[in-house]
Amino acid sequence: MTNADHNPKRTAEVLIVGAGASGAAVAASLAEDGFDVVCIEQGHWQDASKFPTVKPDYELRAMSSWSINPNKRKLPEDYPVNNDDSAIEPVMFNGVGGSTILWAAHTPRLHPSDFRVKTLDGVADDWPISYEDLEPWYDLNDHVMGCAGIAGDPANPPRSERPMTPIPLGKDGEMLAGAFDRLGWHWWPSDNYVNSTRYGEGRDACNFCGHNMMGCYQRAKSSTDLNYWPRAVDHGAELVTGARVREITTDSSGRATGVNYQDAEGNDQHQAARAVVMAANGVGTPRLLLMSKSENHPNGLANSSGMVGKNLMFHVYAGVTGIFPDHEGEWVGPAANMILSQEFYETDPGRDFVRGYSYQTGRGQGPGSTARGGSPRVPWGADHHAQMQRRFRNTVGLGVIGDDLPEQHNSVSLDPNLTDNSGLPAPKITYTVSDNSRALLDHALIQGQKVLEEAGADEIMVNRFSREAGWHLMGTARMGDDPERSVVDSNGQSHDIDNLFIVDGSVFVTGGAVNPTPTIQAIALRTADYITNEREDLKA
Amino acid sequence: MAFKPDINLLAAAMDRVIPPVDDLAGAGGMGLAEVVVEKSQADDRFWDALSTVLNALASSNEFLANSGDAQEDALRSVESLQPVAFNLWLDVVYTIYYMQPEVHRRLSWHGRPPQPDGNVMPPWDESVLDVTRQREPFWRQV
Numbered sequence: 001m002t003n004a005d006h007n008p009k010r011t012a013e014v015l016i017v018g019a020g021a022s023g024a025a026v027a028a029s030l031a032e033d034g035f036d037v038v039c040i041e042q043g044h045w046q047d048a049s050k051f052p053t054v055k056p057d058y059e060l061r062a063m064s065s066w067s068i069n070p071n072k073r074k075l076p077e078d079y080p081v082n083n084d085d086s087a088i089e090p091v092m093f094n095g096v097g098g099s100t101i102l103w104a105a106h107t108p109r110l111h112p113s114d115f116r117v118k119t120l121d122g123v124a125d126d127w128p129i130s131y132e133d134l135e136p137w138y139d140l141n142d143h144v145m146g147c148a149g150i151a152g153d154p155a156n157p158p159r160s161e162r163p164m165t166p167i168p169l170g171k172d173g174e175m176l177a178g179a180f181d182r183l184g185w186h187w188w189p190s191d192n193y194v195n196s197t198r199y200g201e202g203r204d205a206c207n208f209c210g211h212n213m214m215g216c217y218q219r220a221k222s223s224t225d226l227n228y229w230p231r232a233v234d235h236g237a238e239l240v241t242g243a244r245v246r247e248i249t250t251d252s253s254g255r256a257t258g259v260n261y262q263d264a265e266g267n268d269q270h271q272a273a274r275a276v277v278m279a280a281n282g283v284g285t286p287r288l289l290l291m292s293k294s295e296n297h298p299n300g301l302a303n304s305s306g307m308v309g310k311n312l313m314f315h316v317y318a319g320v321t322g323i324f325p326d327h328e329g330e331w332v333g334p335a336a337n338m339i340l341s342q343e344f345y346e347t348d349p350g351r352d353f354v355r356g357y358s359y360q361t362g363r364g365q366g367p368g369s370t371a372r373g374g375s376p377r378v379p380w381g382a383d384h385h386a387q388m389q390r391r392f393r394n395t396v397g398l399g400v401i402g403d404d405l406p407e408q409h410n411s412v413s414l415d416p417n418l419t420d421n422s423g424l425p426a427p428k429i430t431y432t433v434s435d436n437s438r439a440l441l442d443h444a445l446i447q448g449q450k451v452l453e454e455a456g457a458d459e460i461m462v463n464r465f466s467r468e469a470g471w472h473l474m475g476t477a478r479m480g481d482d483p484e485r486s487v488v489d490s491n492g493q494s495h496d497i498d499n500l501f502i503v504d505g506s507v508f509v510t511g512g513a514v515n516p517t518p519t520i521q522a523i524a525l526r527t528a529d530y531i532t533n534e535r536e537d538l539k540a
Numbered sequence: 541m542a543f544k545p546d547i548n549l550l551a552a553a554m555d556r557v558i559p560p561v562d563d564l565a566g567a568g569g570m571g572l573a574e575v576v577v578e579k580s581q582a583d584d585r586f587w588d589a590l591s592t593v594l595n596a597l598a599s600s601n602e603f604l605a606n607s608g609d610a611q612e613d614a615l616r617s618v619e620s621l622q623p624v625a626f627n628l629w630l631d632v633v634y635t636i637y638y639m640q641p642e643v644h645r646r647l648s649w650h651g652r653p654p655q656p657d658g659n660v661m662p663p664w665d666e667s668v669l670d671v672t673r674q675r676e677p678f679w680r681q682v
């Protein structure tokens with residue numbers, strides 16, 4: 001379907017805002033169940049043959065037109081984000097596939113305890129659903145997206161077999177695994193939505209190029225433009241691209257009636273719908289809900305609780321990098337994690353923080369990225385070449401992803417001055433790192449150094465905190481049973497408006513210490529099944 | 541007035557941050573100053589950083605005529621007074637230098653872009669799990 005075929009004059013049964021990880025999943029599921037689905041996406045389809053990793057200047061492009069940061073990328077479909085009052089900068093991609101175009105595709109699941117942190121640890125809130133409630137949709141998503149991994153992880157509940165064997169650990173991963181083994185600490189091959197064999201329509205096995213976070217030329221890394229979207233379109237879903245939603249419209253009774261949007265030619269359009277599903281991510285969704293204020297909804301849509309935009313969580317990131325002279329590791333394999341350690345995932349009353357963290361292990365980097373470094377860069381001047389020689393292909397890193405408990409003052413609001421190129425208010429992020437998060441990261445950095453020492457590192461560099469690491473956008477329209485303290489119910493349905501649903505990371509109650517996307521997509525699929533099974537009234 | 545980069549000044553500064561090594565000239569001597577200008581023109585942030593650094597160096601008295609140590613001092617001073625611009629400029633210089641085939645050869649690296657050739661994925665070896673598999677399940681029951 002092309003945009004030219006789309007007729008905005010008709011009333012869709014379900015209108016989805018955003019074609020990323022969650023929007024694609026919900027679109028495919030509902031279209032397969034016979035719903036008339038329209039999705040409006042501000043970005044475009046990606047042509048894998050144009051991804052920059054085939055060009056010599058790919059590392060420079062990663063700093064500008066292919067940056068993960070919309071404020072640096074500045075494509076017409078991006079909106080600016082005001083991060084002046086935030087310790088972390090959100091990163092994302094706007095297009096068909098959403099942020100899965102640039103993601104690392106490391107795909108662990110939340111733990112059962114993550115859904116019960118109030119009961120277990122007396123902090124934040126419990127989710128209104130459990131791990132077991134989500135499990136069937138986690139499994140389904142693993143099969144559609146294509147998960148490489150292996151059952152038997154002692155840190156997680158038993159699981160069914162993944163469709164593909166794990167991505168091999170490689171020299172770096174085996175070295176770290178050995179160190180974890182000798183310390184007696186947990187590790188397990190990480191789950192990745194990256195093909196270790198041919199899997200999915202037209203998708204090859206990974207060719208270990210070493211750099212898939214600028215789009216995967218090989219289509220071995222899963223992104224929703226490669227699986228959910230073709231299925232959705234095959235079942236009649238209409239995907240309108242280059243179209244930016246300005247507001248969700250409502251009738252006099254306060255119910256959603258569709259959206260106003262600007263089409264690819266810059267014309268204002270209205271798309272009517274019997275239900276609206278928000279899938280614009282943890283920043284884009286609260287932004288749109290806040291922009292959709294009206295007489296009936298003076299604080300924005302679905303916001304009688306005042307929780308829209310509040311409780312923003314990112315996960316806190318830090319890391320240690322070891323220099324292993326003469327290691328000659330190869331800079332190969334998908335960027336995503338090789339192995340995961342969840343030795344310190346759970347609360348331990350003997351520590352000065354609650355909840356915990358996971359270690360992720362990054363593969364090596366290209367020459368430009370090694371020189372620029374993250375922790376820290378190779379020095380300039382007389383010592384430059386010796387230091388570069390020492391580090392290139394000789395560094396191995398442990399990343400820390402820490403649980404980031406919700407706090408109301410961490411938020412997305414509308415910037416009073418900054419606007420996007422459609423004149424719409426940009427989101428303003430307000431975020432501070434809590435004492436709990438800092439204590440947790442400090443603990444992780446000390447333990448992480450032990451791993452690198454055990455692995456034989458000659459020198460260890462510490463990155464106390466990563467700022468451009470807001471890849472997980474969560475909590476800003478959270479789910480709950482209490483309409484006064486949450487935005488949507490356990491099915492993703494707005495407490496205030498019974499034909500408005502939210503399926504992206506906004507609905508997270510807590511973030512756990514793992515990457516969120518399998519959980520986001522499981523939630524989206526579960527909401528789609530709820531609509532199919534319980535909301536016959538939304539069908540024409 | 542529109543900023544017009546002084547190529548000689550930029551090349552000299554680049555030679556200081558990435559000096560000659562073995563049979564390779566410094567980053568400036570390799571003729572990469574023009575590439576830095578060209579690539580910076582494509583991105584406002586790079587351009588602003590370039591102009592901030594070069595304007596600061598131009599005002600730091602006879603950079604080109606100075607000794608190596610004095611040039612280094614001047615660069616350190618810009619680095620401390622304009623850290624954001626300096627670091628971004630340095631990132632651009634580093635990245636462009638490490639795009640060069642002769643630099644890759646010196647690092648004994650194949651030097652081609654990651655795609656389309658890629659590499660060979662080794663087979664999955666399950667024996668790596670022998671030790672970690674012995675661990676009893678320890679996830680927290682709820």
Ligand SMILES: Cc1cc2nc3c(=O)[nH]c(=O)nc-3n(C[C@H](O)[C@H](O)[C@H](O)COP(=O)(O)OP(=O)(O)OC[C@H]3O[C@@H](n4cnc5c(N)ncnc54)[C@H](O)[C@@H]3O)c2cc1C
Pocket residue numbers: 017018019020021022023040041042043068091092093094095096097098099100102103104105106107213243244245246279280281282284285288336471472473503504505515516517518520
């Ligand atoms: C560099 C990077 C690495 C990552 N690595 C991992 C990883 O390894 N594992 C993991 O689990 N997660 C990872 N993530 C996060 C993951 O990509 C996200 O969690 C996931 O894509 C979120 O899905 P979503 O549907 O909520 O939003 P997105 O995928 O971000 O999609 C939202 C879509 O909504 C569209 N949109 C927003 N506003 C509007 C509007 N007004 N009108 C029309 N369209 C709109 C956007 O253009 C976008 O396409 C990473 C993210 C990044 C950026």
